[in-house]
Amino acid sequence: MPRGSSPERERQYEHIRDSVLERGTSEKLAEEIAARTVNKERARHGESKTASRSSLQDISSSRRGGLRSHSGAQGPTxxxxxxxxxxxxxxxxxxxxxxxxxxxxxxxxx
Incomplete structure (x- = not known):
């Protein structure tokens, strides 16, 4: 987490990292996913100095997760x-x- 981030973002980071770890992902990948998600939310809410266009214009992380969470198995590829x-x-x-x-x-x- 970047220095000076809010306690709320620290908790969000920990929660996402722990959730990803519970799904069996490696520690390193879990930390990367959590950091990317939190950084995107910080950018969307104007809490970071710079923000990419995709961070601002793309669907929010929480909405994307909500859309995907109920889809279940998609069957064979x-x-x-x-x-x-x-x-x-x-x-x-x-x-x-x-x-x-x-x-x-x-x-x-x-």
């Missing part, structure tokens, strides 16, 4: 679906998008 389609020898798989691959695999599996 397109690459995983493509590999499964290749193993089942589904024709036209190279031009299919993720939804089409899922549909083709469901049809093939039935």
């Amino acid at each position: 397109k690459e995983q679906l493509y590999n499964a389609a290749r193993q089942r020898n589904i024709h036209g798989r190279s031009t299919m998008n993720k939804a089409q691959l899922e549909h083709a695999l469901d049809r093939e599996g039935s």
Whole structure:
């Protein structure tokens, strides 16, 4: 944390770092994520001397986390679906998008 940051930002940093550590991330990465998040919030609230354009114009960290927190598992990736389609020898798989691959695999599996 930068020198002179408020006690509120210190608590925010500790909370974010601890939360990221609980998810199994390394100490170094957890500290980096926490510092970046807190620095972005400081910039958004005018507490830092300089601020990047993305810090000011991008969606806030808390809003982004709120949007992503309830999405749950997104299922297999397109690459995983493509590999499964290749193993089942589904024709036209190279031009299919993720939804089409899922549909083709469901049809093939039935």
